Amino acid sequence: MNSGWCINPDCAHPNEPGEADGCQWCGTDLLLAGRYRAIHPLQNERHPLASTTLFEAIDQSTGNQPKVLKVLCEPSRAKIARLEQEYNVLMLLDAPSKIPSADLDGFFSVPTPSLPVHCLVMEKIAGQPLNQWLEAGNRLSQENALIWLRQLIEIIAIVHDRFYFHRDIKPDNLILQPNGQLALIDFGACRRISETYLVKLRMGETPHYVSPNSSYSITAVGSAGYSPSEQLHGRGVPQSDFFAIARTLVHLLTGRHPAQLPLDESGQLLWRKHAPQIARPLADFLDELQSASWRKRPSDTEIILQRLNRLPQRIRRYQLFMSTQFRAGAALAGILTAASFIWGVNSWAAYQQLFQARQLAERGAQNQLGGKLELARQNYQRALGLDPNLPEVHQNLALLCQGEGNVPCAIEHYQQTLKLTPDNWQVHYNLGNLYDEQGDYSHAERHYGLAMHADNRLAIDAANNLSRINIIKGDYSEAALLAAQALKQTNDLVSQAALLKNLGWATLKQFDYGDALRYLQRAKKLDPQRADIYCLLAQAQEAQGFEVEAKQSWKNCLRYDSTAGLPEVKAWRERILNRVL
Known part of the structure; x- marks a missing residue:
């Protein structure tokens, strides 16, 4: 039987060391350090x-x-x-x-x-290196990009908190484990940051080349395409790791090595057209992390994590705005041009009025997308003054009102949109979500049920929310049936995690603790930073007598913010805090 491999670099036959504890060719020990x-x-x-x-x-x-x-x-x-x-x-x-x-x-x-x-x-961390994941033709979705970005920042926070920075973050040095958690390896380039060095950074100074004996001397090292210029010139800072993380995400999103992508005149990487699945708020954030100047990147991991908490809401709002912008653009212009004749609008003045309304609607959509909300509102109101039958304008106004927390205004304009376009499933979903947030479950159920007629992910999201409402109302069998049916219709990992969470919740309420644990453990593997999964998992573990595991799950219930705004999560957190206090 072969005893393994000889580690002597000068051995002529390292893969044939023989059967003893010493290599038969060079005599080097095969049993290292006795174990x-x-x-x-x-x-x-x-x-x-x-x-x-x-x-x-x-x-x-x-x-x-x-x-x-x-x-x-x-x-x-x-x-x-x-x-x-x-x-x-x-x-x-x-x-x-x-x-x-x-x-x-x-x-x-x-x-x-x-x-x-x-x-x-x-x-040895089991899993697949991300360079191999890329070679297999995989590309990162937006949902998983947010999960992986948070995981990487949380890992690098551990490193920075110990006054080190990694200096060589890239797909080759990241392992995707079977449970979906990333691991960072190869700390051969890792360097300690002295207090003197940190003081200079906080004072806004860029450390220069100095004597090797200096307390803030940093050797030049890095990987082309992933490392920022300050690091390649021996002036690395903790924010250099943020640059490498962003470049790694770009590679995973686009499938293209950053060194193969062009730069604009300011040195910014031009990558967005190769990642059409990414909304602008996430792309903007990644570009900020990989700013050419380290001073323009976030100062520490805590700030990045705080901004990541708000990023999903910004993305969702952007996508809702974006979906209506196209309908308010060129397509609407063609529709109105044809309509001016079909509907008998044959006077030039009436046609001009309709065309001006379309222009104002498009201008308002651009304002809304750019964050100029008051200007958007003014243009929408002027457009409706010229033509009150513009469904896209009513829908955009509803989104604007919803974002500001003006519920009556949002409901009014959503209902106006549905009068003009009764089969607008996106509006039914938005209304369901709005009523859901207000605790008006009967109206929410009606609109979620209609949104399930959509032929895309919207139907899955509506089924998931409808399942959740049924659990809140106590109809656990119907909730489980809805979740199980939707689960068969989606390959999206985030959606699957939400549906498995509902299945776990429903079975937990029916005192089937074994199935509840299985569903919730599967959900945790797919979305390991979703707060409500841990809140429910803790309850199922307590019911089964797994007190140590339940304690850790309660900690994660309090720790993660992904679903912290849901009323049930607030209630669960309040329960455990009251118990502790």
Whole structure:
């Protein structure tokens, strides 16, 4: 039986070491540090900062637990120190399943016939590297982009909080685990940021090249396309990691390496046309993270996470505005031109009035999309003064009123839209959502039910919301039936998580705790940052006597903000806070 792989870089037959604990060709130990055994190399290329080889290994002292073994084949003092620093960083960060943890005795040297070989043993994180995910033809959806962006920021927050920054974030160094959680690997380029260095940054100074003995000297390192200019010139800052995260997201969204995309005159990457699935608010945020100047990027991870909490609402509002803008544009112009003759509007003055109304409607849509809401309202009102039968204008005004919290105004204009276009499923869904927010479930049910006639994702979202309302009303069987039927009709992971959550909630209310746990665990894997899933999971775990697991789920119920605005989530949070206090 073959004993694995010889780690001696000068061995003539490393893949045929023989059956003993020493290589039959060069005599190098095969049982490393008395417990580890290299199985096979994980890559052939050399590490950019040091001549290293990665092996898959096993730890025989823990029942052959899989490990990753990094072997330094070039024993210069600087590179040995760098490998030891990587070991110290991994020990300090201590974030298993997000960052590989190093074994307690995982840094050691192994004698060879020529020179000692230094080794680092770390946790093996199961999953697929994102460069392989890209090579398989995958592209990131907007929903998953928001999830992955938050995960990356939360991981890098751990690193920055320990006064380090990674300096080499890219798809190759990210692992997609089976549970949907990303992990960040390869901390060989990671560097500590001294207090002196941070003080200079807070004072607005850009650190310059200085003596290697300086407390804020940073070596130039990085990967082309992912690393900002300040890092490639040896002036890296914590915000350099934000740049690399944004560039990584761009690659995952477009399928194109950032180095292959053009830049505009200001140095901004031109990538948006290759990611049509992305709404402008998210694209703007990614461009801010990858600003050419580090001063224009957010200052820390806390600010980024706060803005990520608000981003889904901004995207949703933008998409609603965008969907009506097209109907208020060129298509409306053609319709009105034809209508002026079909409806008997044969006077030139009447035609001009209709055409002017269309222009005002289009101008208002542009104002609304650009955030000039008062100007949009004025143009819409002028358009309706010329022609009160413009459904797109009523719909846009309803969205404007809804965004401002003016419920009567929103309802009035939605109803006017439906008088003109009774089969407008988007408006039925919006009205259902508006009544739902007000707790008027009977009206919400009616409009959600009509929105289910749509032939796109809108129908799935309506079924999900209708299922939720049935649970609130106590009709658990109907709720479960709706969720189960919708689940068969969608491949969208976020929608599937919401529907599984409803199935878990309905079965929990029917005291079927085993099925509730199964549904909720599946939902958690698909959307691991949805607050209501954890709130329900905690209740199911408590009912089954899993107190330790329930405690962690309650923490996540309080921690995540994705569904914090729902009345049931507020009630669950209040319940656990009252219990604690």
